[in-house]
Amino acid sequence: MSLNKKLEYIGIDNPNIFHFLRIFTTIWVFIFLLVIFPFGFIISPIVTCIYYYLFRVILVDSRILVLAREYEIDAVNFFDYFLLILKSGCSIKDALFKVTKVYPSQLSSLVLTEYKKNHNGTLYEIIDGIIDDLPSEVVKNIFVEVKEAYRDGNNLGDSIKMQIDNIKIGYNRDIVKYYRYIPLKVLLLSIACIIIMMFAFIMCI
Numbered sequence: 001m002s003l004n005k006k007l008e009y010i011g012i013d014n015p016n017i018f019h020f021l022r023i024f025t026t027i028w029v030f031i032f033l034l035v036i037f038p039f040g041f042i043i044s045p046i047v048t049c050i051y052y053y054l055f056r057v058i059l060v061d062s063r064i065l066v067l068a069r070e071y072e073i074d075a076v077n078f079f080d081y082f083l084l085i086l087k088s089g090c091s092i093k094d095a096l097f098k099v100t101k102v103y104p105s106q107l108s109s110l111v112l113t114e115y116k117k118n119h120n121g122t123l124y125e126i127i128d129g130i131i132d133d134l135p136s137e138v139v140k141n142i143f144v145e146v147k148e149a150y151r152d153g154n155n156l157g158d159s160i161k162m163q164i165d166n167i168k169i170g171y172n173r174d175i176v177k178y179y180r181y182i183p184l185k186v187l188l189l190s191i192a193c194i195i196i197m198m199f200a201f202i203m204c205i
Helices: 003-009 015-036 040-087 092-102 106-117 123-132 137-152 157-180 182-204
Strands: none
Touching: 003 015, 003 040, 015 040, 040 092, 040 106, 040 137, 040 157, 092 106, 092 123, 092 137, 106 123, 123 137, 137 157
């Protein structure tokens, strides 16, 4: 996934704004460290390189991961409703629209936007628009399966349920990992703070 596409997902339509802020703040950090610390000419290049890398990781990549997970959580209920509505005899196109009415969510808003944009278009155009605006590869794959099932006339139930089960398993695994690594994160943060304080103390002597 390109950086420009990631920026679009988090609401930054002009990539130049991101690049300007990244370069400007990096230069500011470099000058600040160079002036403040006695050995700034050693510290500033190292810290500046780390800052430049983390700027994208924290402001873009981490937000994309969070956004993708939100869409995946939405997808669980969204496609449960979708399958129920399909069983009532609705077409796939109408079922997608009806789900947005009975289950308001972030994913529903995205689907509704594309539905209105391509209301007179084909289902393929609607789904292609949805896929293009989704940051989650998992949810994209589900919509691809919907499109392929529509084209080939296959049954959607089993494939979508399997994808939904995978999302649930992944979500539960993430929760376990999060709580398991909290003590380690606290320990590493404490060690980092102590090292920084000791380093600052030595520099001030």
